[in-house]
Amino acid sequence: GQxxxxxxxxxxxxEGEDVSMNCTSSSIFNTWLWYKQDPGEGPVLLIALYKAxxxxxxxxxxxxxxxxxxxxxxxISASIPSDVGIYFCAGQLYKAAGNKLTFGGGTRVLxxx
Amino acid sequence: GAGVSQSPSNKVTEKGKDVExxxxxxxxxxALYWYRQSLGQGLEFLIYFQGNSAPDKSGLPSDxxxxxxxxxxVSTLTIQRTQQEDSAVYLCASSPRLAGAGETQYxxxxxxxxxx
Numbered sequence: 348g349q350x351x352x353x354x355x356x357x358x359x360x361x362e363g364e365d366v367s368m369n370c371t372s373s374s375i376f377n378t379w380l381w382y383k384q385d386p387g388e389g390p391v392l393l394i395a396l397y398k399a400x401x402x403x404x405x406x407x408x409x410x411x412x413x414x415x416x417x418x419x420x421x422x423i424s425a426s427i428p429s430d431v432g433i434y435f436c437a438g439q440l441y442k443a444a445g446n447k448l449t450f451g452g453g454t455r456v457l458x459x460x
Numbered sequence: 461g462a463g464v465s466q467s468p469s470n471k472v473t474e475k476g477k478d479v480e481x482x483x484x485x486x487x488x489x490x491a492l493y494w495y496r497q498s499l500g501q502g503l504e505f506l507i508y509f510q511g512n513s514a515p516d517k518s519g520l521p522s523d524x525x526x527x528x529x530x531x532x533x534v535s536t537l538t539i540q541r542t543q544q545e546d547s548a549v550y551l552c553a554s555s556p557r558l559a560g561a562g563e564t565q566y567x568x569x570x571x572x573x574x575x576x
Contacts, residue, residue: 353502382567389464389551389567390503435502446555447493447519448565450502 353451376438485554
């Protein structure tokens with residue numbers, strides 16, 4: 348089946364820094380999505396990307412759908428403490444098991460001590 | 461309106477017992493999904509429903525897992541003869557329909573299952 352490799356697995360941020368994470372896939376997806384999960388909660392959708400090459404922003408978040416349809420990145424600018432959490436990329440292939448989502452392993456964002 | 465709700469929020473059980481996990485999707489959503497999240501891992505797809513039918517059960521890890529949905533609404537995921545490796549967070553999601561682009565999946569808070 349399809350595999351999503353997400354990196355880095357974890358990172359420390361300092362308030363005001365920009366952070367970046369990315370996902371690569373062994374095969375193409377029709378849609379790329381980025382979710383954030385806080386402790387004890389389900390994932391919440393941050394950004395959805397529908398076209399190869401698409402660059403989309405949502406506030407301080409920017410994400411891009413790779414031209415090859417096999418990768419995506421998420422940037423967070425000017426990070427703030429509430430950006431702490433786990434970020435997941437997810438790919439969706441239409442009509443594959445009801446448009447199920449295939450998730451990366453997550454990037455855990457922590458605050459520098 | 462209300463989001464996806466799941467119950468119980470936490471479940472501790474003994475190895476070999478059966479458990480039932482419940483999902484109430486957003487009202488009017490026809491598509492419903494179950495995922496499993498092991499500690500520190502991403503989410504793993506288990507099964508989806510379009511209405512009351514589950515066309516593809518290949519994501520279920522073993523024949524001890526089953527799921528049903530009645531009335532196009534509530535879904536129950538049942539794990540029989542639980543094993544310690546079943547310990548995980550079980551997440552439910554719903555979306556308005558099974559279409560192409562734009563059908564966001566909304567997640568519930570999950571049920572945290574611990575098998576002793």
